[in-house]
Amino acid sequence: MTRPALRVDAVLVQAVIAGALSFAHLHDLAAAAGQDGWKAWAYPISVDLLLVAAWRRLRTDGPSRLAWSWFLIALVASLGANVATAGLLDLNDVPAWLSILVAAWPALAFMGGTLLAHSPADRSSAPPAPATPDPDPVPEVEPEPAAVAEPDPLPEPVVVPEPEETPALPTAEPAPVAPVPAALVDHAHKVADDHHARTGSPIDTDTLRARLGVPPHLADAIAAQLA
Structure with a gap:
């Protein structure tokens, strides 16, 4: 089994060259702003990682x-260093405001990375429960016309005996409430x-x-637990 020959991707080579040049420009700007030694090398890494x-x-x-806000902030920092080191600024005499921005960048990058890593996404926490389908409508039946019947002869009077007292029927106990899942109760608490x-x-x-999106009897049971 032959291995495929190593192919050089022109886009990848271009990306490596552009990244190296941007890395060097950020390093030169940080060094000109007073961040010498290893600190000047840490600034390009911080900008690229945030991007x-x-x-x-x-x-x-x-x-x-x-995400768009911090992407634009990191992109402006990278492009600004490229433009500044191209002759727009005198790197031997950096203005005070630029030194302040370079010195404040670590705290800004730390805050941006923390928000990007730990902020929740804008999505719904739980999908809505499916609604119960409506029952099929009962078709209406037209009443048939009543047939004309001959009048019956008058019946003889019947003596109706007095009704005996019947014992009172026991009252029916209310139906037990269906159990509600704990997860649904917690979600209902958040909604309330x-x-x-x-x-x-x-x-x-x-x-x-x-x-x-629950049936009425289940909504009553949940409301009773929220009360």
């Missing part, structure tokens, strides 16, 4: 304000708290049933 983290968040979780925070009043049974 990659924001792009990965956009690819995995979809577009969001958080959110409704109370937005409107200032406790949630009613109809609104709770509509938000959860």
Whole structure:
């Protein structure tokens, strides 16, 4: 079995060259702003890692304000270093505001990386429960016209005996309430708290049933546990 020959991808080579040049420009700008030694080499790594983290968040979780904001911040930092080292600024006499920005970058990059890594995505926490289908409508049956019958002869009067007292029937006990899953009760608590925070009043049974998408008897059982 022969192995395929090593192929050089022109796009990959271009990416390596562009990354190396951008890395060198960021290092030169950080060194000119007073960050000497290993600190000047850490700045390009910090900018590139923030750029990659924001792009990965956009690819995995979809577009969001958080990911786009930090992607643009890292991109401006990288492009700004490239433009500044191209002769726009005198690297032997860096202005004070640029030194302040370079010195504040580590805290800014740490905050951006932490938000990108630990902020939840903008997605719904739980899918809504499927609504119960409506029962098929019962077809209406038109009543047949009553047949004209001949009048019956008058019956003889019948003496009706007085009814005897019958014992009172025992009252039926209410049907037991169906058990409600604990996960559904926890979700109902969150929905009720959110409704109370937005409107200032406790949630009613109809609104709770509509938000959860459950049958009426199950909504009553959940409302009884939330009371």
